[in-house]
Amino acid sequence: MPGSRTNFFGGVRDDFKDMNANKKLYGKDLSEYENMDLDELLDQLTPEEVDILTRDVDPDDDLMPPSQRTSYRCEKDPTGPLNRKRLIEHIQQQALNEPDRPEMVPYQQGVVRGKKWIPPPPPLAEQRLEEEIALDLGDEYESALGEANENELVDLAAILGFHSMMNQDQYHASLLGKRIESDVGWAGITRATRPKPMAPEPPNMTDPEQSIERLRQDDPDLQMLNLNNIKNMSDEQIERLCDAAASNTRLENLYMSNTGLSDRHGEHLVALIEKNNTIKEISIESNFISPAMIARLVKALLKNKTVEAFRAANQRSQVLGNKIEMEITKYVEDNPTILQMGLHFEFNDARARVSAQLQKNRDRLRLRRIGRACRNSTAGFVRRQLPV
Known part of the structure; x- marks a missing residue:
C-alpha cells in the first residue's frame, strides 16, 4: 500500500509514546523502551510481516482512504466491468448444472425419520385463563342478562x-x-355499502395581487393571510409578497401550504421572518423546501422571537437527517417563544428534546399568565380597600 506506511506507523509511534507516558503496562515497566528506534525495528520486518501488521487498522479512521481501512486484500486482476445480467445467468446455470447431493438414507413413504415433535404443555398461567371465571352478579343482573x-x-x-x-x-x-332491524347477532357480517359522496373542497379564491397591495398599505383588517393550495403564483409574485409582508405591522398568521415553494423562495421567507416582528404563526407545509433551508428558517425565528407556531412538515424530502435534526433542535432550545413545531423527527433524541423545550415554553407562558392574573387581582383588592 503506497503512502500508508507513514500514516499508519506514525499513529503507532504516537500510541507508543502515549504508552510510555504511563510508564507501566500490565504491571511491566516501559521506561526501557523510551529510546528504542522504531524505524530500525520496522526495517527488520519482512514484506509479509509488514503486510500483516498494516492489516490491523481502524475501519472508522477518516484520515485513511476507504481502500486501506479493510483487512480484505484481493490479488486477482479485474476481469472487466460488472455485468449484473451475465452474473445472474452464470449463477443460475451453475445451479442447474450442479448435481444434487445424494441422500444418505433413501426416502420411503410413511417412514418417520427421527423423533416426532410433541408440543409442550401450556404454562399454568394460560391454563388458569382458559378456566371459566365464576362471577356472582346477583339475581337481578343475572336474570336481566339471561333474558337479553x-x-x-x-x-x-x-x-x-x-x-x-x-x-x-x-x-x-x-x-x-x-x-x-336484522338480528345479525355476534356472528353478523358487515356488508359493503356505497360510500357517501363528499363535495369537493372549494378552491381558494384569495387574490395574491390584492393581498400584496393590502400588505403594502398595512391594512389593519388583514391579520390572517391564507394562500393555501394556490399553485399558480409566479416567483415574482412570491418575492413581492414576502417583501410586502416583511414591512407589514398587522399580519399575524401566514398560511402558504401547498403553494409550490422551493429553496429559491427560501431566502425571501428568511428575510420575511427576520424583518417582521408581529407575525405569530407560519405554515409552509406540503412544499418542496430542502432540509437545509428548513434549518435556516428555524434559525431565522431567533431574530425577533415572536413566532409561536411554525409548521413545515410534508416536504419533498421526508427525512431531514440526523445532522439537520440536531441543528434544528439546537435552534429550538435557544428559542423561548416557540410553542408549536410542525416537523417530523426520525430520531428519538431530537424528538424528545424539542418536545421538552416546547413544554418548557408553554409552562413559562402559563406561569407568566398566572402571575399577571394574580397581580391584577391583588391590585383590585387594594383599590377596594382604599377609602374613596
Whole structure:
C-alpha cells in the first residue's frame, strides 16, 4: 500500500509514546523502551510481516482512504466491468448444472425419520385463563342478562367498550343510538355499502395581487393571510409578497401550504421572518423546501422571537437527517417563544428534546399568565380597600 506506511506507523509511534507516558503496562515497566528506534525495528520486518501488521487498522479512521481501512486484500486482476445480467445467468446455470447431493438414507413413504415433535404443555398461567371465571352478579343482573337478546348484548358491549366483539355496523349504530332491524347477532357480517359522496373542497379564491397591495398599505383588517393550495403564483409574485409582508405591522398568521415553494423562495421567507416582528404563526407545509433551508428558517425565528407556531412538515424530502435534526433542535432550545413545531423527527433524541423545550415554553407562558392574573387581582383588592 503506497503512502500508508507513514500514516499508519506514525499513529503507532504516537500510541507508543502515549504508552510510555504511563510508564507501566500490565504491571511491566516501559521506561526501557523510551529510546528504542522504531524505524530500525520496522526495517527488520519482512514484506509479509509488514503486510500483516498494516492489516490491523481502524475501519472508522477518516484520515485513511476507504481502500486501506479493510483487512480484505484481493490479488486477482479485474476481469472487466460488472455485468449484473451475465452474473445472474452464470449463477443460475451453475445451479442447474450442479448435481444434487445424494441422500444418505433413501426416502420411503410413511417412514418417520427421527423423533416426532410433541408440543409442550401450556404454562399454568394460560391454563388458569382458559378456566371459566365464576362471577356472582346477583339475581337481578343475572336474570336481566339471561333474558337479553343479542342486540341488547351488542349495545351493552358498546357501552362497556368491547369494540372487538362487534362489527362496524353494530358499533356505529350503538354510537348513534339506532336499532339494527336484522338480528345479525355476534356472528353478523358487515356488508359493503356505497360510500357517501363528499363535495369537493372549494378552491381558494384569495387574490395574491390584492393581498400584496393590502400588505403594502398595512391594512389593519388583514391579520390572517391564507394562500393555501394556490399553485399558480409566479416567483415574482412570491418575492413581492414576502417583501410586502416583511414591512407589514398587522399580519399575524401566514398560511402558504401547498403553494409550490422551493429553496429559491427560501431566502425571501428568511428575510420575511427576520424583518417582521408581529407575525405569530407560519405554515409552509406540503412544499418542496430542502432540509437545509428548513434549518435556516428555524434559525431565522431567533431574530425577533415572536413566532409561536411554525409548521413545515410534508416536504419533498421526508427525512431531514440526523445532522439537520440536531441543528434544528439546537435552534429550538435557544428559542423561548416557540410553542408549536410542525416537523417530523426520525430520531428519538431530537424528538424528545424539542418536545421538552416546547413544554418548557408553554409552562413559562402559563406561569407568566398566572402571575399577571394574580397581580391584577391583588391590585383590585387594594383599590377596594382604599377609602374613596
